[in-house]
Amino acid sequence: MFVKHHYKGTREDNYETVIRQLVGLVEGEPNRVANLANAAALLNQFLDDINWVGFYVLEGDELVLGPFQGLPACIRIPVGRGVCGTAVSRGETIVVDDVHRFPGHIACDGASNSEIVVPLRSGGRIVGVLDIDSPQIARFDRTDADYLTRFAETLGRYWEQGSGAAG
Structure with a gap:
């Protein structure tokens, strides 16, 4: 069901399919860690030309590493x-075409050259x-920014059903 070659539509159609697949994975599952892990795995198999995909969970005034796919990563990142x-x-969502030109970029993987970060919200926060x-x-x-924002919004709607170490 989640094999990359099954995505044969337009990019927009394929993103719509991935968002529907996300709902199928997280709906009714209360464990946030499991939901974030499946969401990261889903995007990892869907997106081409990426080397890391995952989540950081906000704890106080820092982001703490959550489920991901890729090389080991920075564990804590201060807000800002x-x-x-x-x-x-x-x-807001930030798209960085060249991370080496982003002031204060934190390099966890030297192979990374571009990045997108999308806030994950639940209950307006x-x-x-x-x-x-x-x-x-x-x-x-x-297109990536728009659909990944929708992906994160969809995941955020299921945040409140969740519990677990990431919650």
């Missing part, structure tokens, strides 16, 4: 630092971020 912390402090890195310069565009 790096792309992830900046996305939280601004409260930011509870974490979705973070995706790519070795390709300018990998992410407006």
Whole structure:
């Protein structure tokens, strides 16, 4: 069901399919860690040209590493630092075409060249971020930003049903 070659529509159609698949994975499952893990795995198999995808969960004034796919990553990121912390402090999705030009970028994987970070909200408040890195310069565009924001909004709607270590 989740094999990459099954995505044969337009990018927009494929993103719609992934969002429906996300609902199928998280609906009725109360464990946030499991839901974040499945969401990261789903995006990892769907998106081309990425080398890291995962979540950071907001705890106080810092983001703490949550479920991800990729190389080991930074464990704690203060709000306002790096792309992830900046996305939280601004409260908006950030697309960085070249991370080496982003002031204060935190390099966890030297192979990463571009990044998108999407705030994850529940009940109107930011509870974490979705973070995706790519070795390709300018990998992410407006279509990615729009649909990954919808993906995060969908996941956020199920946050309140959740519990577990990430909650």
